[in-house]
Amino acid sequence: MNIHYEFPLEEAGYAFGFLDEYAKKEVRRTILKAICIPGYQTPYASREMPMGRGFGTGGLQLTLSLIGTNDTLKVIDQGSDDSVNAVNMRQFVQLTCPGVEVTEKLEEATLIQSRHRIPEIALTETQVLVLQVPYPDPLVVVESSEARRKIMHAEADYSRLLVKLYEDIVHFNEITISHRYPTRINRHYVIDPSPIPRWDVPKLNQSPALILFGAGREKKIYAVPPYTVAEPLVFDDLPFRVEDFRDEHGQRRACTRCGATNSFLDEYSDDNNIKIYQCSDSAYCDGQLAQHQQREGKA
Amino acid sequence: MSDIQTPRASHGAWLSPMQQQIFRDLLHVFSYPGRVAECTADSMTWLALLAALTDGEVTLADPHGLIAADIWPKLEARSGTPGKATFIVADGGRIMDFQPCTGSLESPETGATLLLRVAALGEDLDGGVPLNLTGPGIQGNTELFVSGLHPSWLIARAGLAAFPLGIDLLLCDERRFAALPRTTHIEIGEML
Numbered sequence: 001m002n003i004h005y006e007f008p009l010e011e012a013g014y015a016f017g018f019l020d021e022y023a024k025k026e027v028r029r030t031i032l033k034a035i036c037i038p039g040y041q042t043p044y045a046s047r048e049m050p051m052g053r054g055f056g057t058g059g060l061q062l063t064l065s066l067i068g069t070n071d072t073l074k075v076i077d078q079g080s081d082d083s084v085n086a087v088n089m090r091q092f093v094q095l096t097c098p099g100v101e102v103t104e105k106l107e108e109a110t111l112i113q114s115r116h117r118i119p120e121i122a123l124t125e126t127q128v129l130v131l132q133v134p135y136p137d138p139l140v141v142v143e144s145s146e147a148r149r150k151i152m153h154a155e156a157d158y159s160r161l162l163v164k165l166y167e168d169i170v171h172f173n174e175i176t177i178s179h180r181y182p183t184r185i186n187r188h189y190v191i192d193p194s195p196i197p198r199w200d201v202p203k204l205n206q207s208p209a210l211i212l213f214g215a216g217r218e219k220k221i222y223a224v225p226p227y228t229v230a231e232p233l234v235f236d237d238l239p240f241r242v243e244d245f246r247d248e249h250g251q252r253r254a255c256t257r258c259g260a261t262n263s264f265l266d267e268y269s270d271d272n273n274i275k276i277y278q279c280s281d282s283a284y285c286d287g288q289l290a291q292h293q294q295r296e297g298k299a
Numbered sequence: 300m301s302d303i304q305t306p307r308a309s310h311g312a313w314l315s316p317m318q319q320q321i322f323r324d325l326l327h328v329f330s331y332p333g334r335v336a337e338c339t340a341d342s343m344t345w346l347a348l349l350a351a352l353t354d355g356e357v358t359l360a361d362p363h364g365l366i367a368a369d370i371w372p373k374l375e376a377r378s379g380t381p382g383k384a385t386f387i388v389a390d391g392g393r394i395m396d397f398q399p400c401t402g403s404l405e406s407p408e409t410g411a412t413l414l415l416r417v418a419a420l421g422e423d424l425d426g427g428v429p430l431n432l433t434g435p436g437i438q439g440n441t442e443l444f445v446s447g448l449h450p451s452w453l454i455a456r457a458g459l460a461a462f463p464l465g466i467d468l469l470l471c472d473e474r475r476f477a478a479l480p481r482t483t484h485i486e487i488g489e490m491l
């Protein structure tokens with residue numbers, strides 16, 4: 001993202017939320033239809049943003065169309081509030097949406113924009129999650145024609161996708177998809193849930209919060225409404241499994257920073273080339289750490 | 300424009316901060332079918348909702364003549380027939396006498412959004428007909444009470460087309476509104 005972008009000032013300042021009101025209305029209408037047709041990739045006219053596509057323009061357009069002065073925004077990139085992308089995106093919103101609060105604390109946020117992760121702590125009905133999507137259509141791997149894919153989706157015809165999945169499983173003897181696991185919404189449309197790990201896929205199911213997906217390059221918006229069935233595609237003989245964080249002794253690995261044994265862990269190598277594990281959700285890690293310190297302080 | 304400096308100075312449905320608030324309420328009622336939102340703008344509910352949604356990109360049909368002539372330019376929408384328009388505003392108390400667009404397999408989003416004016420609605424309402432609702436956005440089931448809605452709208456809605464095709468309803472009384480997206484299954488109960 002180009003943080004030195006200069007705003008067009010020919011019209012006495014820029015609009016709240018950067019996008020003009022027509023662009024926002026179009027995104028808003030599209031969001032409502034996306035909720036009415038759960039999992040359907042609803043097309044819209046994506047506007048140019050002052051950053052390259054692929055930097056989350058689709059997610060940002062959703063956020064800017066949703067946000068108002070009553071909102072508190074949290075931006076996360078791969079679980080972290082502090083990555084360059086998340087910081088730039090947050091600054092962009094602060095600059096273009098005067099009056100909007102920003103936070104790193106999940107419980108304070110009304111709007112959460114994220115890339116690659118769903119927060120560890122369950123979202124609530126007062127929150128909306130916006131996920132950035134690079135590749136919205138799970139059928140691309142089996143059908144190159146978009147016109148034919150649209151009909152396959154509408155008829156919920158996923159037989160070829162299932163065959164492809166099964167072939168991979170037979171070949172590798174397990175489900176090797178680490179991210180973007182095809183997930184069926186409301187027993188009809190199958191979505192690409194964005195590059196979240198398998199760990200996060202169950203959080204889509206019966207979520208109290210609305211979850212929106214924005215693909216800027218492909219100009220698509222789709223939704224998993226609250227309290228909606230979201231099922232990863234599976235086979236009877238090979239059930240869906242989330243990532244396994246057990247070590248060679250069968251012991252669940254803990255975060256080296258906060259000690260959590262119930263979070264999605266990122267793997268790093270330290271200076272001595274020894275593997276260390278840490279919560280991918282940095283705000284969750286901070287929260288766990290603060291709780292421990294509080295308890296120790298009291299003891 | 301001074302919208303940025305005075306975000307809450309006016310309750311006018313034509314100002315962008317109010318349209319943002321109304322949109323968020325629309326987002327809420329479509330996300331949680333059957334829940335009722337309060338319209339905070341100082342105009343008729345259906346008109347405030349239209350103001351938040353329409354511009355020159357959409358077609359709007361008004362088969363019952365609810366929209367005053369001087370309002371049309373403000374909505375910016377092109378006038379359409381009830382059979383083709385993306386938005387339709389109608390008197391829900393009257394019998395449904397047209398066939399709205401339900402979209403196509405390739406583009407189910409072109410199924411119309413209908414704003415229906417009703418006498419009253421609420422999550423609890425004396426004299427209202429209970430609608431028992433199930434589907435996405437609803438934990439188990441929920442009830443919405445409506446009065447002044449001709450049953451033909453609900454019957455037609457269920458019979459028009461199979462998912463993903465369909466129409467999406469917004470019920471509006473004087474001050475409140477609720478949504479019935481095409482995914483919501485409705486059972487009409489006995490009036491209390």
Ligand SMILES: [Zn+2]
Binds near residue numbers: 255258259278285
């Ligand atoms: Zn941790």
